[in-house]
Every structure is written in structure tokens, then in C-alpha cells.
Amino acid sequence: MTRLPLDGVLVADFGRILAAPYLTMLLADLGADVVKVEQPGTGDDTRAWGPPHAQGEATYFLSVNRNKRSLALDLRDPADHARAVELVRRADVLVENFRPGTMDRHRLGPAAAQALNPRLVYCSITGFGSGKGADLPGYDLLVQAVGGLMSVTGPAPGQPVKTGVALVDVLTGLHAAVGVLAALRERDTTGRGQLVEVNLLSALLSGLVNQSAGYTLAGAVPGILGNRHPSIAPYEVFPAADRPLVVAVGNDRQFAALCRGLDAPELASDPRFTTNGDRVAHVEALAAALTDRLRLRTAAEWFTVLTPLGVPCGPVNDLAGAFDLADSLGLNPRATLP
Missing domain, CATH: 3.30.1540.10 (formyl-coa transferase, domain 3)
Known part of the structure; x- marks a missing residue:
């Protein structure tokens, strides 16, 4: 096999559900060694999200977790915590998408992790940032609603509809992948790790592109047009x-x-x-x-x-x-x- 761009990069993946696992899957596809840390006994929530199933596994889980190794650790257990610390010491990238403060409570927040490993690229994915929105739950459907996507999606005015996939999670994972790759490039120059923070709301507002620009530049608040485009016809x-x-x-x-x-x-x-x-x-x-x-x-x-x-x-x-x-x-x- 030919060498892949991220061969030799070790990723400590504390993410679950979709946005963070999508990011780490992309890194794995590029050659990174991704170690997925999961809760003993249950694992990632999406292991139970079915049907459909393939050979006994939920296809939802399989869709974003290929090319990874799995490690069952309970971060509240001292022995398991010590193993997590050792993984962080060796890792090039750490990815997590818990509620803000969760990793700090486990003594693995950005400051603690980068004290253990100054070369670590630490990527944190949240729903609404780590400031005033830290306590808000970061679910894709919720962000589609409050972030404006549903206001421009649907068959007719007054009939908002979500997209057929968790598009905000996917957009956020892609934004995070760009951030992690840029941080690794910066580390090549400086030798020091970086903190990459991405949130679902900001990723969605960026992903709304022309609709967002129409509002921020011209004050135009778009509505639902069904399958039509606001600026092109037919x-x-x-x-x-x-x-x-x-x-x-x-x-x-x-x-x-x-x-x-x-x-x-x-x-x-x-x-x-x-x-x-x-x-x-x-x-x-x-x-x-x-x-x-x-x-x-x-x-x-x-x-x-x-x-x-x-x-x-x-x-x-x-x-x-x-x-x-x-x-x-x-x-x-x-x-x-x-």
C-alpha cells in the first residue's frame, strides 16, 4: 500500500454520536491511527441506533467509525483514567464533543491535556460554543431549527422541514477536520499543539453561505421556497x-x-x-x-x-x-x- 498523508498520526478519539466521529473517520481515511474511547458495556450511543443493522451492527454506527480501533475506558475509574492519560501523552490529536466542562472534570481538558503533551492538537466540538451557550444541548435537529436551516427548508411557508440527514453534524465535522489539519501544519512549524474549537451553530451559519450573506450584507431574511432557488430560475x-x-x-x-x-x-x-x-x-x-x-x-x-x-x-x-x-x-x- 502507498503511504497516506496522516500515516504516523495518533488520534485519541473521545467523540461520540456523529460530528466528532465523522471528523475522526476522515482522519482515519487519511491514514491516522484512531483509537476510539468508548464507555464500557454500552459504547457509543449509535451502536444502539437501529434498524437498519448489518451483521448485527447498527449501520448508523458503522457509517462514521470505519478504520478505527476501540478502547473501552471508564474515565471515573482510576486505572482506566491512567490508561487514558497515557493515550493522551502519546497522541498527536485529541478529539472530544462532550458538553463543555466534562473533560475538565476528568482532568483531561485542553490545559491539562496540553500540559501532559505540549505537541497535542486538541479539538473540542460543542453545540453552541464554550461561552454563554455552554449549557445548551447540541443536537443536530435543534441546531437546524434555531440556526435557521429549517426556516428555508420545506414545501411551503409555515411548513419547516429538517434535512434528510444530520447535515449540521456533517458540516461541523468537516469544519473541524480543516481546523485539525491546519493545526497539525502549524505544529510542523512551531512544534507546539493548538486548540481547535468548533460549534454546530457557527458551522451551520457558515454553511448557509448565500442565505447568510443575503442577511448579513443586505438585510434580507429568506423564507421557505420549497424546491425553488431564491436567486436562480428555473x-x-x-x-x-x-x-x-x-x-x-x-x-x-x-x-x-x-x-x-x-x-x-x-x-x-x-x-x-x-x-x-x-x-x-x-x-x-x-x-x-x-x-x-x-x-x-x-x-x-x-x-x-x-x-x-x-x-x-x-x-x-x-x-x-x-x-x-x-x-x-x-x-x-x-x-x-x-
Whole structure:
């Protein structure tokens, strides 16, 4: 096997549930030796989160814990605590996502851990930071709600919906991975470890990108648009003859190509639809006109017609269809899955 970028890096993983385990899984995929510390008898909570199961294991747990070793330690037990201390002394990275103060009570908080090991990169993941929000519980669904994601997600105004996966946890794990890698790079220069602090709320507000910028720069408070985009049209789901079809037109050239593919030149010359701004302003009329045409053929037929013209489109696949697509494109989607 070829050498991986993080070969030789030892990670003491005190994380559980999703955000922290996702981070440490990424580090393991890059070659780090990840030792996952779990509570004796029960282990990570997600070991019990099923169905579904695979060979007796909860697939939720398996989804974020590949390539790791497991070590059962009760940090309240003196002998187990001593083993944890020894692990921290040898580790390059420590990751934890307990409530703020928990690791301090176990004498393994940032100051204590870096006193044991000055080269240690210490990553702490919380729900709402370690200051005034320290006592708030950090659950993905809660942060989706109070962090604004659900306010822009759903079929219609007044009908907020969570995302189909714990997206905030995943975003936070990715942000934390960037922070840990940057801290390791800094350690290469200075020889000293760093403290990396990431919280779910801040990661979500960063991940809201254009919606956050619309508020902070222009004072625009977005609402629920269903499957539509606040700044682009047509960019939504339409009914084809057999199943839903996404059309994701990002510029005027693509819209002109869409009109050619639909054999609807009158739409391209309609002053309501000339520019993207015009189309956003008249999105209801545009959607009605496109729906009339897209209903006439199946999603697969439209994909065959429109894709060669440079029009981004595709059917709404279930997960089996998504994996089939990735396989057909040679992406080998199972290579990095449990």
C-alpha cells in the first residue's frame, strides 16, 4: 500500500454520536491511527441506533467509525483514567464533543491535556460554543431549527422541514477536520499543539453561505421556497410524465438551450424570461409554462434530450438509483463506505 498523508498520526478519539466521529473517520481515511474511547458495556450511543443493522451492527454506527480501533475506558475509574492519560501523552490529536466542562472534570481538558503533551492538537466540538451557550444541548435537529436551516427548508411557508440527514453534524465535522489539519501544519512549524474549537451553530451559519450573506450584507431574511432557488430560475423540481425531474439552469445560455430542447422558442423570446433576474421575478409563470411541456415526456427521455444541449437536469433518484448512477460513472461509491 502507498503511504497516506496522516500515516504516523495518533488520534485519541473521545467523540461520540456523529460530528466528532465523522471528523475522526476522515482522519482515519487519511491514514491516522484512531483509537476510539468508548464507555464500557454500552459504547457509543449509535451502536444502539437501529434498524437498519448489518451483521448485527447498527449501520448508523458503522457509517462514521470505519478504520478505527476501540478502547473501552471508564474515565471515573482510576486505572482506566491512567490508561487514558497515557493515550493522551502519546497522541498527536485529541478529539472530544462532550458538553463543555466534562473533560475538565476528568482532568483531561485542553490545559491539562496540553500540559501532559505540549505537541497535542486538541479539538473540542460543542453545540453552541464554550461561552454563554455552554449549557445548551447540541443536537443536530435543534441546531437546524434555531440556526435557521429549517426556516428555508420545506414545501411551503409555515411548513419547516429538517434535512434528510444530520447535515449540521456533517458540516461541523468537516469544519473541524480543516481546523485539525491546519493545526497539525502549524505544529510542523512551531512544534507546539493548538486548540481547535468548533460549534454546530457557527458551522451551520457558515454553511448557509448565500442565505447568510443575503442577511448579513443586505438585510434580507429568506423564507421557505420549497424546491425553488431564491436567486436562480428555473432551478427546481418539475413533474415529468413518470416521475419528478430537476432542471437546474444557472445562466441565460442554458435557458436558451432548454427552450430549444423543449421546442419552445417563444419562451426564449418572452420579455418576462429574457434574463435570470426576469425569470426570478416571474418564476410562477415560468414554472407553469415549463410544466406544461415537461409533463409530455418521461424524466429519462428529457435527460437524453436536454443533457447533450448543456442543460443540467436529472430525475429525483432514490438511494439505490444514486448508487447505480455513481457506479455507471465509474466513481466506485462503495470504496470509502463501511
